Amino acid sequence: MRVVVVGSVNRDVVTEVAKLPAPGETVLALRSRTNLGGKGSNQAVAAAQAGGQVEFLARVGADADPGLWKSLLEYGVGLSGTREIPDTRTGTAYITVAGGENQIVVDSGANFHWESDLDDLGTENELLGTADVVVAQLEVPVRVVSWAATRARRFILNAAPAAPLPDELLRRCDPLVVNESELAAIGGTVPTTPEQAFEQARALCLSGVPSVVATLGAGGSVWARRESGYNSVTGAYQPAPAVDSVDSTGAGDAFVGALATALAEGASLGAAVTTATAAGALAVQAPGTHTSYPTRERIADARALVPEPSPLA
Numbered sequence: 001m002r003v004v005v006v007g008s009v010n011r012d013v014v015t016e017v018a019k020l021p022a023p024g025e026t027v028l029a030l031r032s033r034t035n036l037g038g039k040g041s042n043q044a045v046a047a048a049q050a051g052g053q054v055e056f057l058a059r060v061g062a063d064a065d066p067g068l069w070k071s072l073l074e075y076g077v078g079l080s081g082t083r084e085i086p087d088t089r090t091g092t093a094y095i096t097v098a099g100g101e102n103q104i105v106v107d108s109g110a111n112f113h114w115e116s117d118l119d120d121l122g123t124e125n126e127l128l129g130t131a132d133v134v135v136a137q138l139e140v141p142v143r144v145v146s147w148a149a150t151r152a153r154r155f156i157l158n159a160a161p162a163a164p165l166p167d168e169l170l171r172r173c174d175p176l177v178v179n180e181s182e183l184a185a186i187g188g189t190v191p192t193t194p195e196q197a198f199e200q201a202r203a204l205c206l207s208g209v210p211s212v213v214a215t216l217g218a219g220g221s222v223w224a225r226r227e228s229g230y231n232s233v234t235g236a237y238q239p240a241p242a243v244d245s246v247d248s249t250g251a252g253d254a255f256v257g258a259l260a261t262a263l264a265e266g267a268s269l270g271a272a273v274t275t276a277t278a279a280g281a282l283a284v285q286a287p288g289t290h291t292s293y294p295t296r297e298r299i300a301d302a303r304a305l306v307p308e309p310s311p312l313a
């Protein structure tokens, strides 16, 4: 099943600390490392690990490390729509990790240097038009995301990091995937219970978004879907299994990548969310991004440990 991911590639500069610094505070790192990341490349690898046939559309700088291409190809991610932009630098993310939590600041670099006329991009337009599912995030310009959405047969938007979005784009998201703060940025307040998250997701569906998945970290997720032809919304709360979190960096990307592959294979939204929950729970139990993403077999085994969902409507 064909998944096209449109998004960012970053060099992740990661420092592990005992506790996240407060504003104005200096702390010493316990250790540091550099690895490949970016929500786009993370979701491409996660979708490929989950069994999808993945193509990745991205922009990298002239400084791109050849190891970048090699590692993505080793995961089976196709790169015919990834191009090097002269006179730019590859995006860099500065990540601080303490226990299971993290803080991230992204210097976008080449991720924001897309061609002015996207309609002229033959390879990319063909890949978008023939994919079962197209996935994007917001570490590339919104105009690039909108271009991908208009060409997709089914479009998934992980609205991270939060940004103002045109209604026309929201109406193409099936689903729109958001965490608590991203949901609040689009739909109102930060939800404190699954029921509140569902009410906000439901309101978004009634305003024209085809479906919404709201992730609640260790608290699981809720999904909501507008029934076609009816002014009604169905949905459920999907609890997450209790696990020891080592590093939550990119766990949301593991969730979205696995969700995309499951939807491309024809799973219902509820079944795809259960599969994605298993993938996210496995990803937080290992450090890093790509290296922490589970294979299809591991996801299938872990799915049996995911608690049953409860209907919310």
Ligand code: RIB
Pocket (backbone or CB within 6 Å): 008, 010, 011, 012, 036, 037, 038, 039, 042, 093, 104, 106, 139, 249, 250, 251, 252, 253, 289
């Ligand atoms: O979602 C995690 C990712 O966010 C990191 O890999 C970092 O590059 C930032 O884009």
